[in-house]
Amino acid sequence: MTTESALDTALSQLRTAVTKLGLSENEWQTLSTPRRVLEVAVPLRRDNGNVEMYKGFRVQYSTTRGPSKGGVRFHPDINMEETIALAMLMTWKCALTNLPYGGAKGGIAVDPATLSLVENERLTRRYTSEILPIIGPDRDIPAPDVGTDEKNMAWMMDTYSVNAGFSVPGVVTGKPIVLGGSLGRTSATGDGVAISTREALLARNINPLGATVAIQGFGKVGYWAAVALENMGLKIVAVSDVHGGVTGFASIKELWDHFLTHNNLDAPGTERMTNEELLHLDVDVLIPAALADAITGHSAPGIRAKVVVEGANAPTTPEGDAVLNDKGVLVVPDILANSGGVIVSYFEWVQDKQNYFWDADEVKVNLNQIMMRAFREVEETATSRKVTWREAAHMLGVGRVAEAHRLRGLYP
Ligand code: GLU
Numbered sequence: 001m002t003t004e005s006a007l008d009t010a011l012s013q014l015r016t017a018v019t020k021l022g023l024s025e026n027e028w029q030t031l032s033t034p035r036r037v038l039e040v041a042v043p044l045r046r047d048n049g050n051v052e053m054y055k056g057f058r059v060q061y062s063t064t065r066g067p068s069k070g071g072v073r074f075h076p077d078i079n080m081e082e083t084i085a086l087a088m089l090m091t092w093k094c095a096l097t098n099l100p101y102g103g104a105k106g107g108i109a110v111d112p113a114t115l116s117l118v119e120n121e122r123l124t125r126r127y128t129s130e131i132l133p134i135i136g137p138d139r140d141i142p143a144p145d146v147g148t149d150e151k152n153m154a155w156m157m158d159t160y161s162v163n164a165g166f167s168v169p170g171v172v173t174g175k176p177i178v179l180g181g182s183l184g185r186t187s188a189t190g191d192g193v194a195i196s197t198r199e200a201l202l203a204r205n206i207n208p209l210g211a212t213v214a215i216q217g218f219g220k221v222g223y224w225a226a227v228a229l230e231n232m233g234l235k236i237v238a239v240s241d242v243h244g245g246v247t248g249f250a251s252i253k254e255l256w257d258h259f260l261t262h263n264n265l266d267a268p269g270t271e272r273m274t275n276e277e278l279l280h281l282d283v284d285v286l287i288p289a290a291l292a293d294a295i296t297g298h299s300a301p302g303i304r305a306k307v308v309v310e311g312a313n314a315p316t317t318p319e320g321d322a323v324l325n326d327k328g329v330l331v332v333p334d335i336l337a338n339s340g341g342v343i344v345s346y347f348e349w350v351q352d353k354q355n356y357f358w359d360a361d362e363v364k365v366n367l368n369q370i371m372m373r374a375f376r377e378v379e380e381t382a383t384s385r386k387v388t389w390r391e392a393a394h395m396l397g398v399g400r401v402a403e404a405h406r407l408r409g410l411y412p
Contacts, residue, residue: 005317006085006292012318014088017394020387027402034084035068035102036060040130042108044123047116054123055079055109058131060140061087062102064404067138069094069342071145071174072127072152073107075291082292083107086145089313090342092397093335097374099346104140106131112147124152128159135160137170137353143345144174146291149220150186154179170352173345182348184363185341190224191364192340193311195371196332197225197285198232200307203379204330209233212283214305216240216275217290218265221311221338225287226252234285238278239265242290245278246270279303288315295320303329310334325388333390335397336371336378343370 011032018028042056057080060068070090073083083105091103108127112120134140144153153175160171169180177183184191201208211234215222218241226236230252238247239255248270249255258267266272279286279294280302288294289311295303297319308324309332310316316324316331324331344367351357374396381392 006314007081009314009318010085010088013390013394014398016391017398020385020391021395021399021402023398023402027405030405031398031402034059034061034087035063036134037080037084038131038134039080040127042123042127042130044119044126047119056107056127056130057083058104058106058134058140058142059083059087060102060104060134062091062401063140064401064408065095065102066100067102067136068104068140069099069101069143069345070104070106071143071341072148072156073105073145074110074112074147074152075107076109076111078107078109086313089335091401092394093339093342094397095400096335096378096393096397097339097343097370098400099342101141101342101346104142105145106142107145107147120152121155124148124155125159128156129163132160132163135171137168137349141170141345141349142172143342144220146219150174150176150181153181170349173348174341175348180348180352182344182351182363183358183360184367185344185348186220187224187228188344188363188367189221189311189338189341190226191228191367192343192371193221193225193287193289193309193337194228194232195340195368196337196375197229197234197287197307197309199372199375200309200330200332201284204306206284206306210235211285212237213285213287214238214245214278214281214283215287215289215311216245216278216294217288217312218259219289221341222287222289223252223256225289225311237283238273238281240273240275240278240290241265244275245273247273247281276302281305285309287311290315293317295324297323300324300327303327305329308332310337313338321388321390331388331390333393336374336389336393339374340367340371343367 040056087105094101175181286305292314295316300320300323
């Protein structure tokens with residue numbers, strides 16, 4: 001993955017949406033520029049006493065429709081360009097789902113697997129302190145992303161609150177339940193991917209019951225998508241982690257139980273396969289749920305799935321996308337397919353603001369309702385404008401941000 005690719009992809013998708021919506025060159029200038037970009041040095045005292053410096057980022061791509069919103073990624077390859085691209089995607093995702101947010105993303109260029117728990121805590125707290133002036137429940141609300149989870153959110157919430165002098169749960173989402181987290185947030189992205197899969201199959205007249213699925217990635221998104229899909233009656237035939245794929249397991253539950261005790265996916269009866277072999281399996285649905293650039297001009301020609309549901313952010317390059325479209329594969333784009341996470345983050349923020357907490361059913365019903373509305377809008381736009389689902393999703397998201405810009409006007 002090159003530095004430019006994620007940003008190039010995001011900009012080319014934006015250019016297509018701007019052109020198809022007939023927006024002006026002035027609007028393109030406004031929409032293609034991040035509002036606020038912050039790079040910070042994050043010093044870490046290692047357990048052995050050495051001090052190391054890490055690069056941290058926070059990009060507030062847009063605040064036009066509300067406070068900016070988006071995850072914090074800990075990954076060695078994260079850089080400013082990729083953070084801008086991911087913050088841009090968050091902007092269109094929040095607008096597509098009609099959440100009252102702009103878009104943001106942040107992160108630290110670090111491999112969290114190389115950190116002890118207390119090093120991870122020190123790094124998270126120092127990063128929070130460095131970006132403190134620009135975050136807040138009415139400004140910019142971070143959340144988990146690749147390489148971070150609820151423990152990082154607890155430390156971020158505590159660091160912000162200690163500095164404020166009182167508890168501010170609404171400054172981050174994806175927190176532990178006891179700190180003001182929401183029921184259903186942990187599984188939300190995977191649950192949304194499962195809803196997207198079901199609806200995409202129905203749109204293609206394929207019965208979801210018994211439909212076959214391959215999932216690339218067995219982390220926060222892939223695992224919970226697998227659980228939800230299995231509960232819906234689909235058959236998960238293969239999953240993968242960073243070490244490659246496995247097939248032949250009896251159920252996701254059995255595979256997960258094995259993983260918890262042995263820390264690998266080699267459950268009894270399973271067979272190994274490469275990541276590439278997993279992508280090319282003869283299945284109904286392929287779910288890329290790992291990192292960017294999984295489906296490229298190189299890997300797309302061998303894909304045999306009828307439907308691709310993007311659990312990850314930006315897993316498909318424009319070349320990969322073109323190949324899938326030529327083959328007639330239905331692609332449910334990331335900003336729709338994985339929007340369940342930020343939708344339940346929104347519920348969490350609303351609950352924190354009101355100090356009134358919902359039961360699990362209320363979360364589930366509202367998540368389903370918002371996703372189904374976005375889904376129908378994308379489907380209708382794709383049909384009426386004769387565009388792909390990705391183009392339709394971007395047109396809806398970008399169009400709403402452009403309209404908000406127009407109505408607010410340009411200051412001064
Ligand atoms: N990191 C997730 C995403 O990419 C969730 C962001 C959020 O909840 O704010 O959508």
